Amino acid sequence: MFDIATQLFDGQDIRFGPIDYEKDPEIESKWTHNAEFMRLYEFEPARPMSAAIVKKQYEKLEKKIEEDKNLYHFMLRARDDDRLIGKAVVSRIEWASGNCQLRLGIGSADDRRKGYGTQALKMLLRFAFAELNLFRVTANMAEYNEGAIALMKKFGFTEEVRRRQSLERDGRRWDLLVFGLLKDEWLNQAQA
Amino acid sequence: MNDIYTGRLVRFSAYDPEEMGKAFSKWARDSEYRRMSDARAASLPSTKQTIKFFEKDLEELSPAVHFFGVRTLADDKLIGELVLDVFDWAGRDAFVGLSIGERENWGRGYGTEMMDLMLRFAFTEVNLRRVTLTVFEYNPRAIRSYEKVGFRHEGRLRQFLNKEGRRWDMLFMGILREEWLEQTMERES
Amino acid sequence: MKDLFRGELVRLTSEEPELRAKHEARWQRDTEFHRLADGDPAELNSEKKIKAWTEKNIESGFNPERYPFSIRTLVDDKLIGFLGLWLNLIHGEAWVGIGIGERDYWGKGYGTDAMKLGVQFAFMELGMQRVSLGLHEYNARALKSYEKAGFKLEGRTRQDMLREGKRTDTLWMGVLRDEWLQLQRGAKP
Numbered sequence: 001m002f003d004i005a006t007q008l009f010d011g012q013d014i015r016f017g018p019i020d021y022e023k024d025p026e027i028e029s030k031w032t033h034n035a036e037f038m039r040l041y042e043f044e045p046a047r048p049m050s051a052a053i054v055k056k057q058y059e060k061l062e063k064k065i066e067e068d069k070n071l072y073h074f075m076l077r078a079r080d081d082d083r084l085i086g087k088a089v090v091s092r093i094e095w096a097s098g099n100c101q102l103r104l105g106i107g108s109a110d111d112r113r114k115g116y117g118t119q120a121l122k123m124l125l126r127f128a129f130a131e132l133n134l135f136r137v138t139a140n141m142a143e144y145n146e147g148a149i150a151l152m153k154k155f156g157f158t159e160e161v162r163r164r165q166s167l168e169r170d171g172r173r174w175d176l177l178v179f180g181l182l183k184d185e186w187l188n189q190a191q192a
Numbered sequence: 193m194n195d196i197y198t199g200r201l202v203r204f205s206a207y208d209p210e211e212m213g214k215a216f217s218k219w220a221r222d223s224e225y226r227r228m229s230d231a232r233a234a235s236l237p238s239t240k241q242t243i244k245f246f247e248k249d250l251e252e253l254s255p256a257v258h259f260f261g262v263r264t265l266a267d268d269k270l271i272g273e274l275v276l277d278v279f280d281w282a283g284r285d286a287f288v289g290l291s292i293g294e295r296e297n298w299g300r301g302y303g304t305e306m307m308d309l310m311l312r313f314a315f316t317e318v319n320l321r322r323v324t325l326t327v328f329e330y331n332p333r334a335i336r337s338y339e340k341v342g343f344r345h346e347g348r349l350r351q352f353l354n355k356e357g358r359r360w361d362m363l364f365m366g367i368l369r370e371e372w373l374e375q376t377m378e379r380e381s
Numbered sequence: 382m383k384d385l386f387r388g389e390l391v392r393l394t395s396e397e398p399e400l401r402a403k404h405e406a407r408w409q410r411d412t413e414f415h416r417l418a419d420g421d422p423a424e425l426n427s428e429k430k431i432k433a434w435t436e437k438n439i440e441s442g443f444n445p446e447r448y449p450f451s452i453r454t455l456v457d458d459k460l461i462g463f464l465g466l467w468l469n470l471i472h473g474e475a476w477v478g479i480g481i482g483e484r485d486y487w488g489k490g491y492g493t494d495a496m497k498l499g500v501q502f503a504f505m506e507l508g509m510q511r512v513s514l515g516l517h518e519y520n521a522r523a524l525k526s527y528e529k530a531g532f533k534l535e536g537r538t539r540q541d542m543l544r545e546g547k548r549t550d551t552l553w554m555g556v557l558r559d560e561w562l563q564l565q566r567g568a569k570p
Contacts, residue, residue: 033394035385035506045282045506047448048386048395056439096233097354135359136351161347161364163324167283168508170383171562173321178364180349255470256445281445281470282508318471 008127009074011119014085016074016127019058024075025051027084031107040145041105043167043176070095072127076106076120085111088124090132098135100128104148117151125155126190129183136182142167143175152179156189196313198265199305204274204313207261209250213243215270219293228331229291231353231362256281258318262290262306271297274310276318284321286314299333307341312376315369322368328353329361342375343367385502390494393450393502396460398439401451402432404460408482416544417520418480446470448507452479452495454486461486464499466507473510475503488522496530500556510558517542518550531556531564 009016029051031037038046049057065071070093076086086106093100104120106112128134139157141148152159161178168174197204217239219225226234237245249259258276263269272292279287290306292298314320325343327334330353339345343365351359386393406428408414438449448466453459462481468474477499481492503509514532516523524534532554540548 029395033386033392035383043280044445045448046385047443048393048450050395050397052398052436053395053439060442094231097231097352099349099352135354136349138349138352158350159347160349163285163346163364163366164344165283165322165368166285166324166366167280168321169282170505173283178347178349182351254445278470281468282506284508319473 008123008131011079011123013079013114014076014116014119015079016088016120016123017077017082019062019073019075020084021055021058024084025054025058028054028107034109036109037105037107039142039169040148041103043140043142070100072132074124076116085116086120088120090124090128090137093132093134098133100132100134100137102128102137102139104151112147117147118154121151121155125181125186129186134183136180139179141177141179142169143177144169149177155181156185157181158185196317197260197309199309200265201300201305202262202264202271202302202309204260204309205263205270207246207259207273209246210243211270212246212261212273214239215293216246216273217242219291222295224295225291225293227355228328228334229289231328258313262292262302264302271302272306274306276310276314276323278318278320284319286318286320286323288314288323288325303334304337304340307338311341311367311372315372320369322366324364324366327363327365329363330355335363335365338365341367342372344371385506386498387455388494388498390456390489390491391452391454391461391498393464393495393498394453394460395449396451398432398435399428400460401435402428404482405431405463408462408480411482411484414480414482414484417517417523418478448502450499452481452491454491459483459486461491462495464495466499466503468507468509473508475507475509475512477503477512477514492523493526493529496527500530500561504558504561511555512561513553513555516552516554518552524552527554531561533560 029049032054033048035046061073065073070091072090074088075084076088077083078085084107086104089103091101091103102124104117104124106116125137128137139148139152157179158181159177160180163176163178165173166176217237220236223234256278260274261270262272262274264271271294272290274290275288277287279285288307288310290303290310292302311323314323325338327338329348344367346364346366348361348363350361352362353360406426409426446468448468450464451460452462452464454461461483462479464477464479467476477496479492479496479499481487500512503512514527516527518537533556534552535555536553537550538553539550541551542549
């Protein structure tokens with residue numbers, strides 16, 4: 001079933017790609033100017049970022065990847081025209097225990113609800129379990145992030161922790177949910 | 193106005209990077225200490241390295257991180273450390289972590305008192321709304337201590353750690369300001 | 382989920398260092414703008430200096446105590462000014478400062494709209510408990526604008542400024558979270 005020739009980075013409509021310093025900073029800058037994207041992707045307060053700031057973040061990110069060796073970052077790009085759609089991250093890898101954190105974001109509201117998230121998560125899980133040989137993956141999200149929670153259920157993640165009223169947005173408190181998936185669980189549903 | 197830094201057994205103290213660095217490097221030589229307080233693979237940093245780490249910490253002072261050394265009242269000995277790390281200012285939630293360096297000081301109520309003092313500091317001085325902590329399944333003494341202090345269980349990351357050839361869960365516990373206020377009032381009445 | 386960065390007349394942005402520097406250097410040359418906005422003596426900073434300063438900030442990364450924004454109009458996407466929030470995280474207080482550099486956009490509601498966005502952001506995203514500001518008593522337009530945005534006059538420091546041989550007061554205003562929430566409820570039909 002897992003053939004060495006299988007493409008890790010190719011999905012049906014999207015694929016994983018590297019950072020394009022020429023084109024990506026401006027596109028990502030535009031995403032950050034929409035508070036909704038920031039509130040879905042980050043727990044920290046939303047803030048708009050200029051392309052210069054985004055570029056600096058990419059530089060710091062690539063340096064961190066080099067130095068810490070516990071982080072992988074992928075841009076999600078459309079298969080047909082390589083357009084930047086979102087990003088996917090495997091972070092905080094604890095090699096000795098075989099665990100990590102996953103994060104996924106689709107930048108523009110127009111690109112959501114098109115199945116890209118599902119394709120991206122499928123590839124991300126395969127990367128974490130079949131390429132990095134990790135044992136479990138963790139994902140954190142706000143309870144108001146219905147899209148992310150639906151994705152969790154689809155892939156058989158278990159809601160493991162509910163950090164009660166940890167977040168505050170729009171004047172009300174929200175729980176922070178932590179989901180987990182073990183390798184065996186992934187193998188079972190990947191085979192199904 | 194109460195002295196928020198002093199309990200009946202221990203008190204918080206400002207830490208001196210050199211003293212803290214030396215202590216830390218010594219404590220880390222007991223791998224059980226290390227495994228109780230840190231998920232990463234155990235290592236043995238030199239005193240030089242740990243001192244540098246604490247000096248760097250002092251330089252990057254931010255309102256988000258509150259780090260204390262802990263000393264016994266009886267003989268003013270440095271026995272441990274405590275950190276409060278505010279990771280979300282809008283939600284006013286912080287991670288708390290503590291460790292007691294030498295095993296002769298374990299199981300003597302120091303940890304419970306340290307956590308008690310830290311919660312008072314967190315809720316009345318830093319004005320937080322909740323405090324979060326993680327603790328490993330193989331540390332039942334700590335789990336009991338935190339339950340006593342008032343933390344509620346909020347779940348566990350299944351089989352998060354791989355130590356000694358078996359897998360262990362990492363537990364999340366949390367306490368809300370309202371819960372702490374209520375229990376504090378009960379205790380004081 | 383509303384878009385916090387978009388108001389009725391303006392939106393909050395983060396501009397490229399070069400563009401920002403070009404505009405701000407030009408605005409600074411307008412003494413009237415400067416005297417309305419600032420207490421320091423009018424000075425002329427070069428584009429190069431402003432750009433270098435912006436880039437230095439980018440290099441040092443995000444500061445959770447500081448939220449700087451630029452202001453663009455919705456109708457013609459023109460960069461007309463800036464708004465900044467400085468936070469006292471422990472006490473949940475935000476200080477706000479605003480400047481509309483383009484004269485043609487004075488007195489038309491742009492500043493008020495931007496200020497409303499700033500206040501909303503402070504309460505609804507940063508979880509602050511109050512927003513404060515100071516202004517010169519001779520800035521009548523600003524006083525009206527801030528009142529419209531929900532601020533109440535809280536006090537004045539008498540004769541703390543000297544300009545053109547005349548002593549003037551600084552006015553201090555503030556809006557509390559509950560007051561602001563009330564206003565929002567009142568505004569909804």
